[in-house]
Amino acid sequence: MARFFLPCVLVLLSAQTTLSSGVFELKINSFSSSRGVCGFQTRDCQIFFRVCLKHSQDVINPEPPCTYGTALTDIFGADPKSISSSAPIRVLFHFKWPGTFSLIIEAWNAESAGVGSTDNQNNLISRLATRRRLTVGEEWSQDVDFSNKSELRYSYHVLCNEHYHGEECSAYCRPRNDTFGHYTCDETGSRVCLEGWTGEYCAHRECSHT
Numbered sequence: 001m002a003r004f005f006l007p008c009v010l011v012l013l014s015a016q017t018t019l020s021s022g023v024f025e026l027k028i029n030s031f032s033s034s035r036g037v038c039g040f041q042t043r044d045c046q047i048f049f050r051v052c053l054k055h056s057q058d059v060i061n062p063e064p065p066c067t068y069g070t071a072l073t074d075i076f077g078a079d080p081k082s083i084s085s086s087a088p089i090r091v092l093f094h095f096k097w098p099g100t101f102s103l104i105i106e107a108w109n110a111e112s113a114g115v116g117s118t119d120n121q122n123n124l125i126s127r128l129a130t131r132r133r134l135t136v137g138e139e140w141s142q143d144v145d146f147s148n149k150s151e152l153r154y155s156y157h158v159l160c161n162e163h164y165h166g167e168e169c170s171a172y173c174r175p176r177n178d179t180f181g182h183y184t185c186d187e188t189g190s191r192v193c194l195e196g197w198t199g200e201y202c203a204h205r206e207c208s209h210t
Helices: 001-017 079-085
Strands: 021-034 047-056 069-071 089-093 100-109 125-132 137-145 148-161 174-177 181-185 189-193
Touching: 021 047, 021 079, 021 100, 047 089, 069 089, 100 148, 125 137, 125 148
Parallel strands: none
Antiparallel strands: 021 089, 021 148, 047 069, 047 100, 100 125, 137 148, 174 181, 181 189
């Protein structure tokens, strides 16, 4: 019995640690550089982008660690069409969404076809470091940056994952209709009892009055 129980506990703990309360998504809409995105490389060079989220800082340090998370795009061609059609960058977070944060966006040349690395600083094309405030919601915020002799247009938003609610994605509520409760969830994560049920977890039948 003990041999069977231990693996089950480990699986449950692993599942809990991999759950995230929300996701920050950033979409690169366009990118160009007066120095040329590819520098001296061939016209079919490839690039990728890195996003780093940090706690809010007056003076943003672009170096690791990325305290709120980091992610890379796939590697794609440096032409405008490939850049605009690239998939959003997704950074999962496992904490209350802070609202205000530091955002770092870097554009990198891929060292070779299909190989992306941020170890060689010579491959760094441009870096944007800014502080932003963002509330949870479906709507995309639009922004543009003209620094570093480049133009970067991007959009971003933050969403709560399934069963997480509220302005910070910190209220957990999963609808259920079983022996442990009978309820749905509102936008704030509060339980809303199904008809005929009452109590904190909606587990008690309401008394009928005739």
